[in-house]
């Protein structure tokens with residue numbers, strides 16, 4: 001039996017700036033149709049990371065948590081890739097997400113980033129990229145998992161992180 005699973009990238013981020021920068025590096029690997037599920041407690045840094053992704057995709061840098069609107073659209077000004085930024089904290093789960101018709105955003109037009117994404121993972125039609133942020137104080141452990149069969153993307157991200165001398169342990 002072969003095991004095709006890919007070990008997550010595991011990094012330590014000591015500042016909001018480096019978490020944002022990691023988001024920017026991840027963005028270079030993202031294409032329309034990708035879905036990124038971000039998880040971690042309140043205040044973990046999901047919105048900070050999304051800000052970096054938005055910046056990397058060429059969106060205007062005004063990313064705030066869409067807690068009251070469920071989704072904020074960020075048309076790209078740079079790479080031509082639109083970002084749809086969700087925060088599904090207030091939803092009961094995948095069923096409510098589907099009933100709201102929000103899965104229409106998963107049609108491949110842009111990159112979807114979902115804060116509290118595991119809550120709605122059953123509504124996600126493709127293998128998502130998963131990011132888990134844990135830790136307290138200013139120290140964060142960040143795990144990034146790519147789907148089975150996508151190790152090339154992981155390898156490119158690792159290379160980019162090393163090239164950028166990120167100082168992640």
Ligand SMILES: Nc1ncnc2c1ncn2[C@@H]1O[C@H](COP(=O)(O)OP(=O)(O)O)[C@@H](O)[C@H]1O
Nearest residue numbers: 013014015016019042043044045046047048138
């Ligand atoms: N290493 C770090 N990475 C990300 N955020 C950090 C870090 N250290 C401290 N913070 C702070 O934690 C908070 C994260 O907020 P936010 O991104 O809105 O969290 P979430 O969206 O997960 O609820 C910000 O106030 C940020 O300045």
Ligand SMILES: [Mg+2]
Nearest residue numbers: 046047065115
């Ligand atoms: Mg948030």
